[in-house]
Amino acid sequence: MSQDLSQIKKIAIALLAGLAIFFVSNTIFNITQSSLLGLIAMLVTLWTNEGLALGVVSLLPIILFPALDIISTKATALNYAHPIIFLFFGGFLLAIGVEKTKLHIYISNKILNFFPATPRGMIFSLAITSALLSSILSNTTTTLLLISIAIFLTDELRLKMRFALAIAYGANIGGVLTPIGTPPNLVLLAVMEDKGMEMIPFFQWIYMAAPLVFIMLLQYELSTLHWHKRYRNYT
16 A cells, blocks of 8 residues: 555655646646646656656656647557667667677676776776677667676775776777667657668778777776876885
């Protein structure tokens, strides 16, 4: 019973947030624009407080957008079948496959063995591993897969923090390498397609982004060298 009351409270908070944004926006925008802003506020609140399951919240626009006369049901539903959505879906399936086959552990072990077993070597190897995996998986997925490995590499809290940051930095860097590496890349492709612009082929994207990724990894390596000198002096 208490759990049901908690869920109802979360939904009520989302509805109040949506209504508040609607009435405030209505002083500036027209009724349709205000309805959209209020609906966005409600959905974001439901996402964050988990008042409803994420899958349910993601499908609510199909009902609410036509009901509030924002856009038609057909126009709303078409976005759920956008090609970019299937690229997202493919990335999620790929992440599940990597996790099930323990491929991330195999790659991590190989790269960790390739670099020296020093704090600096492990930091850089984690960054490279994260960057490589993040080029085909999402940043968040890569970080979640590798963070469990990193925390068992040392018992020292300061090094654990550095290892975690190396994974996070590497994931952000590697996400630039391919169109499917991070959701903003896919959003860019969707905008280009909607505007009638020529799409960037997969391997051309890699060719264009690889120098930038290399420079960012090199810069990170130099920053770890500076940190390592300070850490060695501190210890």
